Amino acid sequence: MNQNKAEIIAVGTELLLGQIANTNAQWISEQLALYGLNVFYHGVVGDNLTRVKDTFALANERSDVVIVTGGLGPTDDDLTREAFQLISGFNMIEHKPSMEKIEAFFAKHHSIMTPNNRKQARVFEEAIVVNNKVGMAPGMLVHYNDTIWIFLPGVPREMKAMMLEEVLPILRKELQLSEIIKSYVLRFIGIGESKLEHELKEIIDQQDNPTIAPLAQTNGVIIRLTVKAKEEEEAIIKLEQTKEKILAKVGKYYVGMNDETVEKAIINRLRMLNYTIASAESVTGGKFIEKIISVSGASDVCIGSIVCYDKSLKRDILHVSDEILESHGTVSSECALEMSKNVAHKLSSNVGISFTGVAGPNSVEGKPVGTVYISVYIKNKNHLVERFEFTGDRNGIRQRAVQKGFEILLNLLK
Template sequence: MKQMNAEIIAVGTELLLGQIANTNAQWISEQLAINGINVFYHGVVGDNLTRVKDMFEIAGERSDVVIVTGGLGPTDDDLTREAFQFISGLKMIEHKPSMDYIEAYFNKINSIMTPNNRKQARVFEGATVINNTVGMAPGMIIHYNDTTWVFLPGVPREMKSMMLDGVLPYLNKTFKQDEVIKSYVLRFIGIGESQLEHELKEIINKQQNPTIAPLAQNNGVVIRLTAKAKSEESAFQLLNQARDTILAIVGNYYYGTNEETLEQVIISKLKDKQLMIASAESLTGGKFIEKLISVPGASEVTRGSIVCYDTSVKRDVLKISDEMLQSKGTISSECALEMSKNVATLLNASIGISFTGLAGPEPLEGKPVGTVYISVYIKNTKHIVQKFEFSGTRDGIRHRAVLKGYEILLNLLK
């Protein structure tokens, strides 16, 4: 059977202005890949009739399936229907069930429906209508000139509901594929994208199926593995073989798969070892503990944090000695170590982690901006203090400090 190739078009000037991110295209691509449909093009076009029409004409010539999000609302700048009617000549009609649903919504909220809301119920004659159970405008599926067109609202929760309930079942029934596409993500910390790619250069150069794609992210580096096969079982066998080959080379930096986060892994390891953690945070201002307690179940292993930004808080609350503060300063390995030890003692934790340093804007205590000390103290076992020189913006330095703290902690817990 012929492989179906899809294209995704997002309509909306707000996307071009950067006011919102085009997360719809990413999510739809993932769903289509799971169902064995290739996505060859992503497009974004503003609310302009001529440009939307031009993009539709190009898409219709090169793609088997075109999925359009946005431009189905009630206002004058919602032009998706009009642009497609221009190129297709298809008649539009009011879809009574959708109109009844819209009117019932306004009655329910005791509000007067303005006349332009009737526009949302307009569909192309002969289209397969997809009911919108979480919004107003219905979706449509239309087969025109050997291309299947799917029109969906741009609101993500509406689009996702209609894709899952209406579009994907339709595509699977109409274009049953011979292959499935499966993928997953391997996550790494403590190694840069260029170094990871260098270490894996030989297998990346030989890649065919699965494909191997390294990608830098804010919280480390990921490798996306994607495999095509006749069945899910065969696809995952290919993925697992590739994963094992990769981890045999760079497994020391690996921490999780797919949506697994560093903080989730840390929580899991703390639970396994029955350890409690507390943090003392100066320049990070609570960012470390905030990420940790965002994980459900964090209360089982997390005592809390002392945010000791001011020197007086380090002295009076965290009980850092005056002698050390005067002789070594707050931005020092000695201060970092005492912070991690004291917070573990004060909050009755097995592990104390501390962050002290300088994120800017000016040098302090003779230290340049970006100087950071991180200490991890494991009660009655070991302690470690490391110094770093980070570059970047104030927020960037603070983010990198937190990330490095998680990396150090993960390596100790391994």
């Protein structure tokens, strides 16, 4: 493993104000980790020349690679170049190809280019210019006092393209980054972090390469497998072998890998079975269907939802019988089952799922806060209703209900 220390600095007051999240640093760290380059520091500094200069000076003392995002635009508060010039003394020149690109952009859009746009084409005379194929401001790579400095735009789509196409290949060559680090994220639902760790204790105790790191999240538990290898093929073989050992122990809780969320897994399963789904939501207020339709391709399997918060809607729209509503109430297994069946029939869907319960602040029909009934109905197949007692605040109870609905549904579809 190389011992180069990398640092990432984001320039922009909007980041300090919380108006924009600093997602660039996270993404860059992930990319550098793939090549075994250690990121030791993340920093954010506002649009102030003195503070930017001081931040750069500190980074130059402690880091071997510094990647700066932001502050390369045309306005007076874009100060990255000026701040670095103060500590390096490097001359700046106008990069002709970049200037021609900027002029062509304004000509194409029949706009008048203001003089300050020329600032975006200014680069250090000593720099390797990093071409910006997505936007206008070029990036730069320079060497100063044994530190590699990389300057990139703050716009994520521009920065990412430049990193992948030019910066990372240059760094890998200059720093001789032969070792790669590759990770799998395995997703599980219906099992807590402590139980998962207990089930995998023998495997975890023997871990070396890959390493195994369980981590609880709001939407389940993940295991991050991380391996070091010389080549990607070797890394994948080691990861797959460890994944097989883990699934042999806890495979029944497995959802998917990397970005395959439980919502995606359900949609894929519905598509494979040639099923469609509809929901009837009272306590969750549409949160279940919102998460389903946030997945690309959901329209293949998702019919829709009826949000039936009031008792009258359960009766008049979903046709839950007066007998059930009067004898058992809206917060009951009988009502939940009728809701799931009737929404499937009403919306001509193979699968119906329903949620009814009490999120608070007060009890309903004698049922305490946190009581939730979830029912899943699969036409001409089977159905179930389960009662839960969730804890937490109002929104937390609703979120937990949705997550438990996903778990029940995925298990039934399996």
